[in-house]
Amino acid sequence: MGTQCVGSEARYLNAFDLISYSCGADLSGLFSASGGDWVNSEIFVSAEWPEKIFERIEAAAEGIRVTKKGMGVRLQVMNWEYAVKAEINQLTEEVAMVEVKGDASGHDLWKDKFEPRLFTFH
Numbered sequence: 001m002g003t004q005c006v007g008s009e010a011r012y013l014n015a016f017d018l019i020s021y022s023c024g025a026d027l028s029g030l031f032s033a034s035g036g037d038w039v040n041s042e043i044f045v046s047a048e049w050p051e052k053i054f055e056r057i058e059a060a061a062e063g064i065r066v067t068k069k070g071m072g073v074r075l076q077v078m079n080w081e082y083a084v085k086a087e088i089n090q091l092t093e094e095v096a097m098v099e100v101k102g103d104a105s106g107h108d109l110w111k112d113k114f115e116p117r118l119f120t121f122h
Contacts, residue, residue, distance in 0.1 A: 040107035
């Protein structure tokens with residue numbers, strides 16, 4: 001479909017960022033009645049650079065619109081709603097951390113189409 005890119009703010013995570021990823025620090029319920037539209041969330045680390053992770057996501061996104069904003073990616077399905085969003089941050093010089101959130105259908109999309117391409121080992 002196509003890729004849109006808006007900005008690029010690569011940065012390393014600090015201790016406060018890491019604490020905010022704790023499930024006990026989730027304050028989304030304070031800002032919306034339902035706790036947000038993103039019902040599934042997972043975090044993983046990768047030894048690849050964020051740019052390489054972006055490339056793999058774009059390569060797997062056949063027929064899905066990819067919108068990049070800063071260090072995040074949103075994947076739009078045919079009804080133009082976002083099904084998956086991923087935020088990629090540099091944890092150390094060798095390790096990137098990826099947080100993936102999806103709605104109910106986005107979780108299956110991520111597991112079936114994108115996750116296998118990110119976890120291939122050479």
